[in-house]
Amino acid sequence: MSKDRYSRQSFLGADSEDLISRCTIGVPGLGGGGSHVIQQLAHIGFQRYVLYDHDLVEESNLNRLVGAALIDALAETPKLHLAKEMIYGLQPNASVQGFACKWQERPEPLRECQVVIGCVDSYKARQELEIACRRYLIHYIDIGMDVHGKEKPVIGGQIIQSSPGGLCMSCMGFLTDEKLAAEAARYGNAGHRPQVIWPNGVLASTAVGLAVDLVTNWTRSGRSHTYLAYDGNEGTVRESLTLRNLSIKNCPHFPDDELGDPVLVEL
Amino acid sequence: MRVHIKLTGALYANILRDLMRPHPFAAERVGFVFGRMGSLVDGSLILLTRYHSIPDDQYIEDHTVGARIGAEALTWAMQAVYHGRPAREGIFHIHLHGHRGETGMSETDQREIPRLIPGFQSVGRNAGHGIIILSLDHGSGWVWMPGVIEPAHVSRVSVIGAPIAVFERRRSE
Numbered sequence: 371m372s373k374d375r376y377s378r379q380s381f382l383g384a385d386s387e388d389l390i391s392r393c394t395i396g397v398p399g400l401g402g403g404g405s406h407v408i409q410q411l412a413h414i415g416f417q418r419y420v421l422y423d424h425d426l427v428e429e430s431n432l433n434r435l436v437g438a439a440l441i442d443a444l445a446e447t448p449k450l451h452l453a454k455e456m457i458y459g460l461q462p463n464a465s466v467q468g469f470a471c472k473w474q475e476r477p478e479p480l481r482e483c484q485v486v487i488g489c490v491d492s493y494k495a496r497q498e499l500e501i502a503c504r505r506y507l508i509h510y511i512d513i514g515m516d517v518h519g520k521e522k523p524v525i526g527g528q529i530i531q532s533s534p535g536g537l538c539m540s541c542m543g544f545l546t547d548e549k550l551a552a553e554a555a556r557y558g559n560a561g562h563r564p565q566v567i568w569p570n571g572v573l574a575s576t577a578v579g580l581a582v583d584l585v586t587n588w589t590r591s592g593r594s595h596t597y598l599a600y601d602g603n604e605g606t607v608r609e610s611l612t613l614r615n616l617s618i619k620n621c622p623h624f625p626d627d628e629l630g631d632p633v634l635v636e637l
Numbered sequence: 638m639r640v641h642i643k644l645t646g647a648l649y650a651n652i653l654r655d656l657m658r659p660h661p662f663a664a665e666r667v668g669f670v671f672g673r674m675g676s677l678v679d680g681s682l683i684l685l686t687r688y689h690s691i692p693d694d695q696y697i698e699d700h701t702v703g704a705r706i707g708a709e710a711l712t713w714a715m716q717a718v719y720h721g722r723p724a725r726e727g728i729f730h731i732h733l734h735g736h737r738g739e740t741g742m743s744e745t746d747q748r749e750i751p752r753l754i755p756g757f758q759s760v761g762r763n764a765g766h767g768i769i770i771l772s773l774d775h776g777s778g779w780v781w782m783p784g785v786i787e788p789a790h791v792s793r794v795s796v797i798g799a800p801i802a803v804f805e806r807r808r809s810e
Contacts, residue, residue: 392803478678482641484801506675507643507684507797534797535645587800594799626645627724629684630673635723 376415386586387415393585394418396480396508398473398499399489400449401425402565403513405436406574407487408453412460414582419457419466420480422473423449434567474498481506485581488512489574491563493549500532500539504624505632509533511580512544513573515600517564525569525602528610529576531584536594538621543612544597569602576600576607639680640780640789642672642769646798648685653771655690656733663696665703667732669714674725674765680792683765683780686726689717702745704732711753718761727764728757729778733771739808740772742779751788754781769794776804 376387383389395416397404400423411419426446427438437452450468457464469476480486486508488499496512503510515527532538539545576598583589597610644652648670656666669689675682695710718728730750734740742750750768757766758781767780767788778791796802 389801389803392805393801478676481675481677481682484795484797484803505684506682507645507795509797509801533799535647584799585801592799627673627686627726629686630675630682630725633723633725 379414382582382586382588386588389585390415390582391417393485394420394483395581396420396422396473396483396486397453397489398422398480398486399491400453401431401489402434402567402570403515403574404487404489405434405438405449405453405456406571407489407513407578408456409436410575410578411581412457412464414578415461417461417464419464419468420483421450421453421466421468422471422476422480423453424470424472425449427452434565434570436567473502477502481508483508485509485511485584487577487581490514493545493553496539497545497550500545503532504534504538505629507534507629509581509584511577512539513570513577515565515569515573515602517566517602523564525566525600527569527573527600527602529573529580529596529598529600529607531580531593531596533584533594534624535626536621537616537618538595538623540623541618541621542595542597542610542616544610569600572602572607573600638782638789639677640683640765640778640782640791641677641680642683642685642776642778642780642791642794643797644670644685644795646796646800648688649796649798649802652688652731653733655688656731656771660696660704661693662698663704664700665732665735667691667704667706667730669717670729670731670769671717671721671726672729672765674727680789681765681780681782683727683729683767683778683791685729688731689713702749705749711756714753715756715760718757718764718766721764722761725761725764727761727766729767729769729780731769731771733773735773737773737775739775739804739806740770740777741808742768742770746770751779754788757781758783767791774802777806777808 427442512530597613599610672683699705769778776794779788794804
């Protein structure tokens with residue numbers, strides 16, 4: 371392979387290729403958001419992946435699933451297979467640990483990651499991923515989109531970085547008891563929310579940008595947390611107003627010593 | 638057995654800052670860092686929680702070694718292991734070699750530091766204990782898992798900060 375392969379991203383730093391290749395990155399959810407994420411990570415040069423998705427490609431996925439073709443819907447190709455194909459096509463020497471199940475069924479491989487980009491549907495799933503990432507010291511980057519209203523639809527979304535030691539998604543006002551309770555009242559079913567490809571692309575690209583910055587430090591920003599709000603009607607990504615007005619400085623939800631496998635303490 | 642150590646960027650910075658401080662007479666500083674265990678498919682994670690800086694007056698003047706700590710510091714460490722038993726929290730002797738790149742145990746390190754481990758194991762039987770040696774831009778470790786006499790060489794140390802740092806073992810010793 372020519373040395374020119376990463377020449378256009380050399381501004382990321384002289385050692386960026388090495389830093390990127392040593393990072394293990396987890397992606398639970400390989401649908402509309404996750405497929406974009408995987409494609410970009412593989413182009414950038416990530417070599418170590420921990421992937422989860424138990425779904426098969428359906429016709430209703432074809433409006434947004436990057437890498438999927440009509441034949442995949444007919445053949446019911448696993449989304450995991452598409453992700454692996456995408457990675458190996460660009461990075462034939464990559465190490466891909468892929469699991470056709472929910473991450474909770476095989477949690478150990480995820481614990482090795484330095485970064486997890488969560489592409490899951492429900493608040494509960496986000497909460498569970500964030501808890502796991504805090505316990506096993508992993509940067510968690512969450513993406514999600516939704517469309518509100520039928521008369522005059524509004525596309526919204528978020529990109530959140532929740533890092534060990536920094537503010538969490540509850541601190542930042544994204545995860546609330548009300549949202550979790552409302553979802554639980556629907557038996558945890560997030561439902562078939564409207565999904566289109568371009569907001570997923572914006573959200574995934576921004577999340578990948580955050581991940582690359584965490585690994586290479588090319589912006590020197592040293593972010594401990596981030597909450598970016600996407601307005602799909604305006605086509606903007608801005609720092610969330612909630613975060614801007616937040617007075618809290620330290621996360622009370624995840625103490626520094628609550629790490630590792632939970633231990634039963636005899637009373 | 639594969640062992641992967643993780644710590645936050647803030648803890649890493651705190652440790653480096655402390656270990657880089659000059660001591661009134663010792664040539665280097667040492668400290669203790671605590672770690673909890675996490676299971677992997679084919680190994681273990683050690684997740685570092687907090688750092689203990691050893692006070693200046695708990696060092697013993699001995700110019701045959703870089704740093705020697707006294708009974709008071711060791712008693713404190715044993716008590717800390719005892720109190721960490723319910724959470725299976727282990728203790729790690731940590732110090733800094735002032736060069737860049739991968740580092741290992743010096744002859745003095747090999748002779749002196751592993752002698753502490755059986756004591757830690759006898760108090761905290763269910764925790765992993767060990768040794769961590771940092772360089773200016775790398776880190777190495779040796780972990781004695783519960784009930785094990787020989788240490789496992791740490792394969793990877795991940796600093797989960799902004800930026801992330803991943804120190805991987807390349808040496809074979």
